[in-house]
Amino acid sequence: MAETSEAELQKMNIEEDLTNPTTSSDSESEDEDAQEDHLLIESLEKELLENPSNYETHIKYIKCVRKLGEIDKLRQARDSMNEHFPLSPQMWQEWAKDEASLTGNEDFGAIEKLYERGVLEYLSVPLWCDYIYYVKENDPLVRDHSQAGLSKMRDLFERALTAAGLHVVEGNKIWEAYVDFEKDVHNTIDVSDSEGREKQVQRIRSIFRRQLSVPLAESRSTLLAYKAWEVEQGGIHEDNSSDFDGIQSHVVSAHEKAMEVYKARIHHEEHISKLGASDTDRLQQFMTYLKFEQSSGDPVRVQNLFERAVTEFPVASDIWLDYTRYLDQTLKVPKVAVGVYSRAVKNCTWIGELWVRYMLSLERARGSEEVLSAVYEKSLQYAFPSFTEYLDLFLTRVDGLRRRLSQDSSTEGVLDYTLIRNTFQYAADYLSPHLKNTEEFLRLHAYWARLELKLGKDLNAARGVWESFLKNSGSMLEGWQCYIAMETEMGHTNEARFIYKRCYCKKFLGTGSEDICHAWLRFEREFGTLEDYDLAVRKVTPRMEELQLFRLQQESKSLPASVALEEEPTAKKGSQKRKMGTERTDEKTTKRQKGTPHKASEVSEKDNIISAKENDETELKARPETPNEQQTRRYSKETYTDQCTANDEHIRNFFSDAGGVTGIRLLLDKFTGKSRGLAYVDFSDDAHLTAALAKNKQILLGKRVSIARSDPKQSRKRDTSGRSTNEHGQKGPASGSGSTVDGSNSNKTSGARRKGDTNEEPVQFKGKNTFAIPRNLVRPLGYSKNEPKKKEEIEENPKSNDEFRKMLLKS
Template identity: 65%
Template sequence: MPESLEPELETLDEVNNGGKSMSDMRNPSSSDSESDDDAEDQRLEALEKELAENPMGYDAHVQYIKSLRKHGHLEKLRQARESMSALFPLSPIMWQEWANDEASLSTGPEDFAAIEKLYERGVLDYLSVPLWCDYVNFVQGSDPSVRECSPAGILKMRDLFERALTAAGLHVAEGNKIWEAYREFEQTIFHAIDESDIEAKEKQIQRIRSIFHRQLSVPLADSGSTVLSFKAWEVEQGNILDVNSSDLDGIPSHVASAYQRAMEMYSARVHFEEQISKQDVPDTERLQHFMIYLKFEQSSDDPSRVQNLYERAVTEFPISSDLWLDYTRYLDQTLKISNVVKGVYSRATKNCTWIGELWVRYLLLLERCHASEKELSAVFELSIQCTFSSFEEYLDLFLTRIDGLRRRISLSEAEDVLDYAAIRSTFQHATNYLSPHLKNADGLLHLHAYWARLELNLGKNLVASRGVWESLLKISGSMLGAWQGYIAMEIELGHINEARSIYKRCYSKRLIGTGSEDICHSWLRFEREFGTLEDFEHAVLKVTPRLEELQTFRSQQDPKGISGLTSQKEGPLKKNAPEKRKVGTRLADEQPPMKRQKDASHNPKRVYGKDKAQKSTESSKVREIESKVENSDTTDEQQIKDSTSEKTKLYTDQCTVFISNLGLQANYEHLHDFFSDVGGVVAIRILKDKFTGKSRGLAYVDFLDDEHLAAALAKNRRMLLGRNLSIARSNPKQGKKRESFGSSTAIEHVEGGSDSKEAVEIISNESGAPQASSYASHRRGEHVELKGKNTFAVPRTVRPLGRSKNEPMSEEKDENPKSNDEFRNMLLKR
């Protein structure tokens, strides 16, 4: 190890261990009291027991590593770090501590490869510029080939720097550190080249100049100092530039233009960088700032910058499931490099093990990448060992795994030899795991239906398919869908007798809800479509007593519900019957005299057996019935009006303006912006056509108080979207007054605001037909006397015979019935 690196590592050890280096940890001072050692041993034992019971306890792992590192238990410390890294990604600080601890304990070049591997693992977990800087410094100082500037060592170092730039070179706040380290390394090589080798010197100068140009084209913090360094370098190479000025004089035009674009990009992002770098704000707020920043970067359509910012965000918030879901979704849509996306999914599922959707999408990604069956199986086994919030997530995982196996077997894309036994074992595993928790659930039914279909189509095994349905019936035999699915399969295969036997098994069972009645009716439909007459009659013989039994049982369980249902079904019939009789009575009374005579001729006993007193009594009874009918109709109408008023409540607001001449394209945002200078807007309601849902050019705007209302009224005749708005104060009292008289010209708005598509309108006398006033009078309960004869509804065939069409009909009373000869003469006369 180089001498320049040892003091640095030793200092870092002291900082991380409260002033103790690793050598001090190996040789604890005798001043430590035995009581402290005993307490620490008990703490370590407690943490070991906790981890044995719950290996997924992240905080317990962290505390255990800290305790072991504090007391120098080196072998246990290595094991603890390996155990945690197998389950969770370690933070950049933890990787730095681990690598520095191992470097401080290294005794020779043989330990270099192990430490280098630690750095490789660390930079893959999270994006960390300090960790990358430690990595390149370690390799540059510890690798003999790099120190000797051998071609292999130089090539290795350049590859490492390029990887570091790809990962963190776009980091706006800290990316400059890697660029500067890269330039310093190349400048060191330049000075090591022999002065006589002019060609090598010139080639190295161009390489360093290229790094400068690349750095100046990236929006980074402190780019001004980079410009000064670039000028100083050019001066060293013999170019005349003003090294004390940060302007671009003397710099090549293409470099200057790239730098100006980079500065414009940096200016657009500096505000976001300031927001996400604040440390004195809650984490939720900082995460929100990251999400806003990410949306901005996505709008610029630069995937590399978006991915870099996502990496920065997940480093700061590693257990934000929404962030990981958003990140992986973006990569699925934009990035086609399977290895990169696979690594992100691996880290996402390690950080948020409890999110089933991440595991499902991970399996789908592996299938798209044509991963091996071994890798797919390993990820699936890890997923079902996690703890999810619902068993539906486990079901989704099992189905995703089965889908992949089915596709690989059907399309013969698997490199490994796969057979149907893999699908069958996965189905069996899913059933054993989920059946106790998803009993009588639709998800379990879907799983078994899928299984039975695959047994039939891929496995070519009808017996096994029937066995799947039978196993489901043992678990969820009270589900109607289980029996129907089994029957549907047999019918689809043309096995009518087998389907009938299933009906005979299940029609007498007690199923959930109305399943028992439904299966009985289903059996009857089945026999109508597929059975003989004897089969249908047999089904009726079996089903009828069963339905009666179920009806009796339902009535005993819920007599109110059955009676209510019966009354509800019979209600319309009972209501229509008396109404028809009432209408018939009224029409009979309104018929002309000849019509009444014609009816009387068919039933002479009913007319001619009565004297005048009886006729008078009958007339009074008819008037009494008619009065009752009218009162009944008025009561019914009043009830309808009351019920309507209960359902449709009108606004009675007092701080509201009514807006007309509103553009049809105007929406709520337009109106809100229009009254933004007034303020106090509480609600906005735009009236819409109830059929088309489009705006009618009318709106109501509610305000907080009269002061804001007055200011809004002052904006009358102002222009919005090219139209002068008419703004007036809404007067609900006046609307109610007009409504009470049956003539309103205003449109009242219904409860529901702007989301409602209907409005209550009262037709005015000016624009309506004459029936409007009669309607209003009838609604007030007034009796309108109809003068003259009501003959408008009398058919032509009822007009008295023996007169012309235009001849007025004279009123005849108690006319004697005509004989056949008289009728014949009348017809001949016509």
């Protein structure tokens, strides 16, 4: 037949297009699909660039690129995903087969490496079988049955048996493949080489007997195959009376023991492979199976079952934690443990404990500083549930550096104390906003200061560590105590005394303020001169008296009788209650007996919104309740269990119609944590402050509220303790009381200070404050029973913090 010309081919194609009109439309549809796929690829690439740790995005990207047949991008996509996650056995099988179909035998080494990478990540019998088959069929040395090829293949089979030969359900596949391979080798040996053939027979017999001694499924089939093979070799006579006839006794004994082990595990195998079972149930069955296997005491079987479990549940952190703990405590093979930890942190990146133990495992395996540093840096890239996990990572890194720097002199040229200092500094900067005023943060700085002295040989650096801690967590008594202890242990009594002078007037939780005063006196008894002791007594005594007075005041306020006398008389109960809408009656109220506690349950809803003064009751009833009063009544009815306890939300709601509230600070008892019935309220400007002052004497939670403008500058003009400066010559008031505001634009209230407190920085006052007294001062200042009620003024003269203190003490 003559060759078809190019013109004729073109004509045939055109005719085909005309006769088949769908061809053109199908081509256009395919182009549109391809264009959509390209757009999807670009979108997925952008997502991976922004978040390379997104597992699902990696999967979608690989599928899309594979669909379009872009080989280079596909290889790069798979490699990129494997940098962040282990690939599933199915993904490794697909990858290897794709490469084999593209390159054939031309790139045998590259495909063999892919299989090697795959079998190291997860336990998979099918993946091992594919690997074995590929090498057997494509390796020239193995195909030619050369001595090197046979050794390579046998080594590969032995590795597969070590990894998966104990798999109860699927392990037979590898054993059978091993036997078949050796049978093929036996068939290639020349008949005249009787010695070689006999040697090969012994090798096959050994594999059969090893297989029969392992508890595997379908063991009877293996036994029958072995017996048939022995009959072929003439070792035994064919006999159908029993499966064990003709087989040596030690082989039968080993097989029977294996069957007993198998029977003890068959129900566990059925549970973990039950069809239709949820992942939660199967995971629980795996955990039960693992506990049983560990009780048997066979480390090889335990490790094999752990590998099966993590293959089935790669992101179950509990299994990885148990697996690595078992390796560390029982198996104790550092190289094996390192490999498992490497896979564990890839699957469960959010478990800080795995990263910590990974670093310890690398140290046990004597890993290099480059590897340890890389793992440490990588761990900090992931998010953990709590900041204490980050702290453990930082401390583990410091521990390792300290041990190597202290013990191994050969590392002095590589390691330097600067690495430890930089790690501590990074940890402090990172954790300070989240862990300040905590024992964990204190432990970090104590460790840091100790290493600065021991390894860094730098006293000033150690002091700088403590100064940095106190700047962030100065309210922790333990921090001051540790700082003082360091100076005392080094014999620096003057420096320790200086620290006592800085902190004895500070407020600490619980009895901390008294404790630091007593500690200073003990210090001077043990280390100071008589003059030093006298000075400490002069400083501490007023402070102790003040603390004692404050404690007595708080204790007196907690007594029921005191509360009953200070608060308003209760309204008449039962038949003596006034009915709504009636006129005022005589001021004869049924009062509670002295010492009787005032319970919220005994006060009706009406009583909670009525003033403590009887002469105001009718006026309040004559008008409708405002929204604010309705809110107050609701809170007093539903929320409170004591006489009156206002919180931030109540006060903010009270001033909601005035508006402009920028800050609220309730004054609490430092010892009991209970409200003192006083509060500072900051407003954004004078207009809102004026509107707030107009609410003076209104009702909050059933109590009259006295509101006055605060002027804390008045108390700064004099020093109530008789000192004009701090003990150490620092600027700022040494004592005083009143509301203070920091120098930021947020106008946050920093709190009221008692006599004797010290400040280390100048205080700036901004904004306007009101001082609300919703609990203790239920009557206007200067009010007495004999005086008629005066007209309430909207504006009152600003009151200093000292005046407010007197108001509190009188209450």
